[in-house]
Amino acid sequence: MPPEMDDIVRLSKQRGFIFPSAEIYGGFRSTYDYGPLGVLMLRNVKNEWWRSMVQLRHDVVGLDAAILSTPRIWEASGHLANFTDPLIDCRNCHERWRADHLEASPTDGKLHCPNCDSTDLTEARAFNLMFKTHAGPVEDEGSVAYLRPETAQGHFVNFLNVLQTSRKRPPFGIAQIGKSFRNEITPGNFVFRTREFEQMELEYFVPPADAGKWFDYWCRERFEWYVSLGIPRDTLRLRPHEAEELSHYSAGTSDVEFRFPWGWGELEGIANRTDYDLKAHAAASGVKLEYYDQGSNERYVPYVIEPAAGATRTMMAFLLAAYDTDEIGGEKRTVLRLHPRLAPYQVAVLPLSKKDTLVPVAEEVLGLLQPMAMCDYDETQSIGRRYRRQDEIGTPLAVTVDFETLEDRAVTIRDRDTTDQVRVPIDALVAEVGSRLGI
Ligand code: ATP
Numbered sequence: 053m054p055p056e057m058d059d060i061v062r063l064s065k066q067r068g069f070i071f072p073s074a075e076i077y078g079g080f081r082s083t084y085d086y087g088p089l090g091v092l093m094l095r096n097v098k099n100e101w102w103r104s105m106v107q108l109r110h111d112v113v114g115l116d117a118a119i120l121s122t123p124r125i126w127e128a129s130g131h132l133a134n135f136t137d138p139l140i141d142c143r144n145c146h147e148r149w150r151a152d153h154l155e156a157s158p159t160d161g162k163l164h165c166p167n168c169d170s171t172d173l174t175e176a177r178a179f180n181l182m183f184k185t186h187a188g189p190v191e192d193e194g195s196v197a198y199l200r201p202e203t204a205q206g207h208f209v210n211f212l213n214v215l216q217t218s219r220k221r222p223p224f225g226i227a228q229i230g231k232s233f234r235n236e237i238t239p240g241n242f243v244f245r246t247r248e249f250e251q252m253e254l255e256y257f258v259p260p261a262d263a264g265k266w267f268d269y270w271c272r273e274r275f276e277w278y279v280s281l282g283i284p285r286d287t288l289r290l291r292p293h294e295a296e297e298l299s300h301y302s303a304g305t306s307d308v309e310f311r312f313p314w315g316w317g318e319l320e321g322i323a324n325r326t327d328y329d330l331k332a333h334a335a336a337s338g339v340k341l342e343y344y345d346q347g348s349n350e351r352y353v354p355y356v357i358e359p360a361a362g363a364t365r366t367m368m369a370f371l372l373a374a375y376d377t378d379e380i381g382g383e384k385r386t387v388l389r390l391h392p393r394l395a396p397y398q399v400a401v402l403p404l405s406k407k408d409t410l411v412p413v414a415e416e417v418l419g420l421l422q423p424m425a426m427c428d429y430d431e432t433q434s435i436g437r438r439y440r441r442q443d444e445i446g447t448p449l450a451v452t453v454d455f456e457t458l459e460d461r462a463v464t465i466r467d468r469d470t471t472d473q474v475r476v477p478i479d480a481l482v483a484e485v486g487s488r489l490g491i
Contacts, residue, residue, distance in 0.1 A: 063388075067441075067444060068090065071087050082245075083247065089397075098363050111224045112256075114228065115228045117205075120199060124336060135180060138150065139179035139237055142172070150237045154166070181236065182233075183198065183233045184197075185197055202251060203253045204253050204329075207253070208333050211226075211330060215343065222354045229253075233247060234249075243365065243367070244317060252362075255358050256270065257354035258356075259352065260354070270359050274308055274320055278319065282370070282391040283373045288310055290307070291307045292304070292306045293307070299323065319362065322358065324358075329356060370394055374446060376388070393491070397428040399489075400428040401421065401450075404435055409458060414431070425485065425491065443468055449468065
C-alpha cells in the first residue's frame with residue numbers, strides 16, 4: 053500500500069526529519085526546518101546529485117554563486133517581466149489563488165473559490181514571484197535587490213570566469229546547488245511547494261547543432277538517476293511540455309514526474325534554453341559571452357541544456373517511495389527502504405545493554421565504522437524497540453554488541469530489509485559493512 057501524505061508528515065515530525073518552522077509561534081506559512089535526520093538525508097540527496105553530475109564526470113565543474121543580486125540580472129533574464137503566475141482574488145473571503153490551478157465546476161462552468169465556494173472572483177493578473185528587498189541602509193529604488201528565484205542565472209553571469217579558469221570547452225557544464233526563493237501564491241503539499249527551497253541545477257553548454265542530441269541525453273540520464281537511487285520506474289514518467297506551457301526561454305522542456313499521493317508532480321525540468329540567456333546577458337552587460345573554437349576558428353554562442361531539480365521536493369519523493377509497512381514475527385513494523393547512500397544513518401551501533409562492560413567495546417566498534425559511514429549510537433530501551441526505530445528511519449544495518457562479544461570479539465549485523473542476522477568478527481566488520489552498503 054503506498055503511503056498517504058499524512059504518514060510522511062507524521063514520521064518526519066516524530067523522528068526528526070522535517071519540522072514545521074517556528075512551531076512555538078504557531079508556524080510560519082509553509083516553511084519547514086530540517087531536523088537531525090532531515091539534514092543528513094537532504095545532504096545525502098545533494099551529495100548523490102553532485103557525485104553523479106560532477107565527481108563521476110570530467111566535463112562538469114561546480115559553482116556557488118550569491119543568492120542576493122542586482123536587479124540587472126533579472127531584468128536581462130526576463131524574470132522581472134515574465135516570472136509571474138496568474139493571481140485571482142476571492143472578493144468574498146479574500147483568499148488568493150493561482151488561476152491555472154483552479155478548474156471550472158462541471159455543474160455551472162464557473163471558477164469557484166476553493167475556500168468558500170464563492171464565484172465572485174477577480175480577473176487573473178500577473179503576480180511576480182520574486183522576493184524583493186533592499187541592499188544597504190537606504191530603502192529606495194536604487195537599492196532594490198532580489199533573492200534569486202532559481203540558481204540558474206549565476207551560471208550564465210559567470211560563464212566567462214568559468215571558461216577561462218577551468219580550461220573546459222563545449223560540451224561542458226556548470227553545476228550548482230543552493231537555496232532559491234519564490235513568493236508562491238499557494239504553497240503546500242508539505243515540502244512539495246515552499247517559498248524557500250533548494251535546487252540542484254546543471255547548465256550544460258553545447259554547440260548549437262548538438263542541442264537536440266544533448267537534450268535527449270540529459271532526459272535519459274536524469275530519469276535513470278532517480279531509478280538508481282530506488283524510486284520504482286513505474287512511479288516515474290517523463291512528460292514533454294505542451295507548446296503553451298513552455299517558459300519564455302525554452303525551445304523544449306520535459307519534466308521528470310513522480311506519482312505523489314495526490315497525482316503526478318514535477319521533480320525536475322529538463323529544458324533546452326537555447327542561447328537565450330547568454331545572449332540576453334551579453335546584450336544587457338555589453339560583455340560578449342561566446343566561445344571561440346580554435347580548431348575551427350569559429351566563434352559562437354553555445355546553446356544550454358538545463359536539468360533543474362529540486363533537492364527538498366526530491367527528498368520528499370525519496371521518503372514516499374521508501375515508506376513501507378510489513379509484519380515481522382506477527383508484529384507490524386514501518387520500514388523506510390531508503391537507498392543506503394540516502395539513508396540518514398548507514399549503520400546503527402547498539403550495545404545490547406547499558407552495562408559498563410559493553411560500552412568500551414561498543415565505542416571501539418563505533419570508532420571503526422564512523423570514518424566510513426554516518427553512524428547512530430543508541431543504548432536505551434529494549435533491543436527489539438531499537439531495531440524498530442532504526443527500521444523506521446531507514447538505517448540499512450544495525451551492529452549489535454552483546455556479552456558474547458567480550459568472549460569472541462564478534463558482533464551481530466542485522467539487515468533492515470530482511471531482518472536477517474549474521475555474526476561477524478570485529479576485525480572483518482569494516483570490510484563486511486562496506487561491501488553490504490556498496491561504499
Ligand atoms: P512548478 O511548475 O511545480 O511550480 P517549475 O516548473 O516552476 O515548478 P522549475 O522552475 O523548473 O519549477 O524548477 C526546477 C525544480 O525546482 C522543480 O522541478 C522543483 O523540483 C523545484 N521547485 C520549484 N519550485 C519549487 C517550490 N516552490 N518548492 C519546492 N521546490 C520547487
